Amino acid sequence: MMLKHDLRLALRSFRRNPILTALTVSAIAAGIGAAMISITLYHARAGHPIWWKEHQLFAVTLDARGSDHTGEELMRHPEYPPDQVTYRDAQALYRSDIPKHAVMMYRTARVVDPGKSGVKPFGVTARLTTADFFPMFDTPMRYGAGWGRAADTTPDPIVVLSSRLNDKLFNGANSVGRSITLNDRQFRVIGVADRWMPQPKFYDMTTGAFDVAEDLYMPFGWATELKLSPAGSINCVTPSAKVGGFDSLIDTDCVFMQYWVEIPDTAALRRYQQFVDNYTNNQKQYGRFVRPTNNRLYDVPAWLDRNDVVGDDSRIDVVLAVVFLAVCIVNTVGLMLAKFLGAAPVTGLRRALGASRKHIMHQHLVEVVLLAVIGGAVGVLLARLGLWAIKAMTYVPGPDDGPERRALADALAHMDYSMVVLAIGISILTGILAGLYPAWRIGKAAPASFLKAQ
Amino acid sequence: MEIRHMLSALWRTRTGPILIAVQIAFALAVLVNVTYMVEQRLAAYSEPTGIDIENIFWVSTTAYTPDYDQKSALESDLQWLNSLPGVIAASASVTLPQVFWGIGLPFSASADPHAPNEGSRLYMMSARAVETLGLKLASGRTFSPAAVAPVSADVGTALGKWAPEVLITQTLADRVFPNGDALGKNLYVGLVNRSAKVVGIIQTMQGAPITGPFSRWGRQAVIVPINPPGPNGLYLIRTHPGRQAEVMARVEKEFVDRVPGRYVVQIQTLARTAYNTRNGLRTSSIILGVVTLLVLAVSAIGIFGLAVFNVTTRTKQIGTRRAVGARRFHILRYFLVENWLVTTSGVVVGCVLALAGGVIMSRLAQAPRLPLYYLVGGVLFVWALGLLSVLLPARRAADISPAVATRTV
Numbered sequence: 001m002m003l004k005h006d007l008r009l010a011l012r013s014f015r016r017n018p019i020l021t022a023l024t025v026s027a028i029a030a031g032i033g034a035a036m037i038s039i040t041l042y043h044a045r046a047g048h049p050i051w052w053k054e055h056q057l058f059a060v061t062l063d064a065r066g067s068d069h070t071g072e073e074l075m076r077h078p079e080y081p082p083d084q085v086t087y088r089d090a091q092a093l094y095r096s097d098i099p100k101h102a103v104m105m106y107r108t109a110r111v112v113d114p115g116k117s118g119v120k121p122f123g124v125t126a127r128l129t130t131a132d133f134f135p136m137f138d139t140p141m142r143y144g145a146g147w148g149r150a151a152d153t154t155p156d157p158i159v160v161l162s163s164r165l166n167d168k169l170f171n172g173a174n175s176v177g178r179s180i181t182l183n184d185r186q187f188r189v190i191g192v193a194d195r196w197m198p199q200p201k202f203y204d205m206t207t208g209a210f211d212v213a214e215d216l217y218m219p220f221g222w223a224t225e226l227k228l229s230p231a232g233s234i235n236c237v238t239p240s241a242k243v244g245g246f247d248s249l250i251d252t253d254c255v256f257m258q259y260w261v262e263i264p265d266t267a268a269l270r271r272y273q274q275f276v277d278n279y280t281n282n283q284k285q286y287g288r289f290v291r292p293t294n295n296r297l298y299d300v301p302a303w304l305d306r307n308d309v310v311g312d313d314s315r316i317d318v319v320l321a322v323v324f325l326a327v328c329i330v331n332t333v334g335l336m337l338a339k340f341l342g343a344a345p346v347t348g349l350r351r352a353l354g355a356s357r358k359h360i361m362h363q364h365l366v367e368v369v370l371l372a373v374i375g376g377a378v379g380v381l382l383a384r385l386g387l388w389a390i391k392a393m394t395y396v397p398g399p400d401d402g403p404e405r406r407a408l409a410d411a412l413a414h415m416d417y418s419m420v421v422l423a424i425g426i427s428i429l430t431g432i433l434a435g436l437y438p439a440w441r442i443g444k445a446a447p448a449s450f451l452k453a454q
Numbered sequence: 455m456e457i458r459h460m461l462s463a464l465w466r467t468r469t470g471p472i473l474i475a476v477q478i479a480f481a482l483a484v485l486v487n488v489t490y491m492v493e494q495r496l497a498a499y500s501e502p503t504g505i506d507i508e509n510i511f512w513v514s515t516t517a518y519t520p521d522y523d524q525k526s527a528l529e530s531d532l533q534w535l536n537s538l539p540g541v542i543a544a545s546a547s548v549t550l551p552q553v554f555w556g557i558g559l560p561f562s563a564s565a566d567p568h569a570p571n572e573g574s575r576l577y578m579m580s581a582r583a584v585e586t587l588g589l590k591l592a593s594g595r596t597f598s599p600a601a602v603a604p605v606s607a608d609v610g611t612a613l614g615k616w617a618p619e620v621l622i623t624q625t626l627a628d629r630v631f632p633n634g635d636a637l638g639k640n641l642y643v644g645l646v647n648r649s650a651k652v653v654g655i656i657q658t659m660q661g662a663p664i665t666g667p668f669s670r671w672g673r674q675a676v677i678v679p680i681n682p683p684g685p686n687g688l689y690l691i692r693t694h695p696g697r698q699a700e701v702m703a704r705v706e707k708e709f710v711d712r713v714p715g716r717y718v719v720q721i722q723t724l725a726r727t728a729y730n731t732r733n734g735l736r737t738s739s740i741i742l743g744v745v746t747l748l749v750l751a752v753s754a755i756g757i758f759g760l761a762v763f764n765v766t767t768r769t770k771q772i773g774t775r776r777a778v779g780a781r782r783f784h785i786l787r788y789f790l791v792e793n794w795l796v797t798t799s800g801v802v803v804g805c806v807l808a809l810a811g812g813v814i815m816s817r818l819a820q821a822p823r824l825p826l827y828y829l830v831g832g833v834l835f836v837w838a839l840g841l842l843s844v845l846l847p848a849r850r851a852a853d854i855s856p857a858v859a860t861r862t863v
Contacts, residue, residue, distance in 0.1 A: 023755060027752050111516055120717050184520055229610070236645045239645070242645070245606075245610045315818060316742075317745075319814075320488065323483070324752075331752050331753070342763070342767075394734070
């Protein structure tokens with residue numbers, strides 16, 4: 001009842017002073033719009049791609065670096081071990097049966113020949129991985145399933161396709177049992193992954209934290225069988241590492257593989273850390289792992305943090321937007337104060353006619369909060385506009401971008417419902433912050449001071 | 455002057471001026487720090503590359519049949535590309551300039567693998583690399599045709615075999631050979647344990663626009679003459695000015711059918727590539743700039759609003775002053791000086807905020823500390839902005855007629 005009355009008074013006050021009202025709404029809208037843009041961008045980058053088991057999956061990193069490593073003094077965290085492991089170390093780690101699941105993998109490039117006349121061969125990205133990839137990362141399957149560990153060592157001529165590639169080659173039909181040609185060799189399709197795009201692509205961020213998943217998956221044994229070079233990052237971490245062809249790559253201290261384990265309980269995690277440390281300590285006798293033991297297991301949130309997925313720019317933008325919102329709030333305080341004091345005679349009259357000090361304060365606060373909520377609504381629209389503009393500036397369409405890459409650009413500038421709820425919360429908070437002092441000030445004044453004739 | 459009166463008047467209605475001063479303080483802190491950040495980004499964005507970007511385009515291919523022979527494909531492609539009318543020079547390469555990815559190796563002046571070394575970008579290119587990129591040599595010569603190493607099985611093998619001659623940029627030469635005697639010296643390559651003679655020094659070659667502490671690495675480059683291995687092909691083609699579109703169209707049409715068993719992955723102008731690479735720098739600069747403009751605009755609105763409010767509530771007093779002999783100029787001066795006092799108190803606090811912000815930003819973004827002349831420029835700008843915002847209301851105040859004093863409002 002009282003609130004309804006206050007709202008009516010607020011609307012009347014807006015009509016009395018439309019320019020000041022518009023200025024206030026636009027200041028609040030600009031502040032909330034900028035805050036929402038930066039928070040949305042931050043939120044999208046600071047995602048939880050596999051939240052349901054993010055504390056059970058661990059990236060394994062070993063400090064295989066030699067005593068001196070070029071450029072280390074420039075790094076922000078020179079103490080971090082390299083983000084990937086060598087072929088030799090991955091093979092050794094894979095022997096442990098402590099983890100529930102373990103995956104060693106890397107990315108490579110292949111060429112698909114559709115074998116149809118008129119359709120030219122095209123390049124695809126392929127992930128060479130051991131069998132546990134699919135159960136470990138809960139990869140959703142549209143058709144069929146992944147393979148068992150035995151298929152890795154044979155290796156079996158089988159592949160799992162992404163739905164993107166399945167759409168391209170088989171028009172989205174169930175292709176399980178069909179075969180495809182990868183660089184002159186036949187592979188049988190045993191599964192098709194459903195649309196799957198974890199963001200950030202936490203399990204391998206060496207080609208960018210926000211990237212689409214590979215076009216297909218092959219059993220790991222094909223790595224050595226076909227001598228497939230990695231299509232990602234290769235980092236040789238000791239001065240005595242020998243760069244050469246594929247045979248020397250898998251025999252030297254160059255890291256190029258991702259290694260992940262799933263360990264559900266802490267006791268097993270401690271045993272696993274012990275196992276890893278024992279392994280590297282044992283390697284010291286061969287002149288490897290010359291630095292003090294520094295092997296780190298990162299769960300998914302720690303891994304995203306270690307790789308600085310959020311990035312400086314997102315953080316700076318959030319700080320800047322919050323400062324801007326603060327300026328807008330201070331501005332609103334000033335404008336509101338001017339407005340309330342300008343209408344003081346009316347307020348004085350209401351006080352003289354019996355309105356309590358508390359009621360006057362309440363009434364003015366309601367007015368500011370209403371303004372802030374209107375400003376917040378305009379701000380959300382501004383933010384959508386701004387995010388659209390940012391997407392248009394940052395997304396450069398490639399020659400064969402599928403819907404996934406476009407969806408990726410959308411996802412990074414997407415304002416979901418949680419963001420809208422947050423915007424409403426920020427608006428109300430803004431209103432209260434901006435309104436408290438002016439409302440208190442106008443409520444505090446003695447009625448007589450306003451009633452005197454000037 | 456009437457400064458003391460002015461201060462006491464300000465103190466009596468202090469809330470409004472304090473709010474404005476707070477805004478000014480924030481605005482100054484944002485303005486100074488953001489200008490500095492954007493300046494650093496733009497410096498990387500527009501740094502000279504030393505490469506004739508505007509007249510180069512590239513085409514990449516991938517082979518997929520076992521009977522594809524890289525050696526003969528390379529020879530025939532290069533011969534064909536170099537014979538096209540409008541082409542200055544064409545070379546094969548393993549990686550592109552003006553992108554962030556590439557091959558890097560440690561280089562040193564000594565054969566000892568534990569001697570101090572310097573990381574550098576590596577370009578494995580066929581003959582005519584210097585002409586193709588349009589590079590200028592500071593000294594020495596380009597590599598001799600005989601020095602170009604033949605095609606190997608893969609990139610790793612090619613690196614392991616290396617080549618007898620290399621070209622390096624001046625930036626790298628200065629780091630590895632601080633005495634300035636790089637030309638003719640042996641450059642040792644870590645991880646492959648090879649060395650080659652430095653036959654020429656490139657004036658400038660920026661591989662990628664890099665900001666922050668690693669920016670030097672954007673300008674450190676080694677070109678090693680090796681015919682790139684398969685199955686991927688990458689050709690850079692430099693044309694005479696104005697003839698790029700015509701040559702590019704011809705290559706796009708005819709290139710894929712020249713050699714069987716391969717397909718064209720992409721064909722693009724290097725200008726486009728370089729533009730895309732700078733996308734992040736450009737976008738973040740625009741975002742930062744827009745937010746700063748908004749902060750300044752909102753602050754200006756605040757100053758303007760307060761001045762309008764003051765002029766409105768003081769109409770009678772202004773009229774009285776005019777009636778007792780103050781000239782329009784005095785009224786104008788009163789409001790300008792009053793505003794200047796408010797702005798300046800904001801500026802003082804703002805300087806502290808700006809310096810604190812500078813420390814935080816340099817921690818966050820690993821950038822060098824904010825130089826002081828940015829602060830000086832920011833202070834001057836904010837003063838000017840304050841005066842401009844108050845000018846209109848102050849002139850309105852000066853226009854108030856002395857007759858107002860005689861009326862009761």
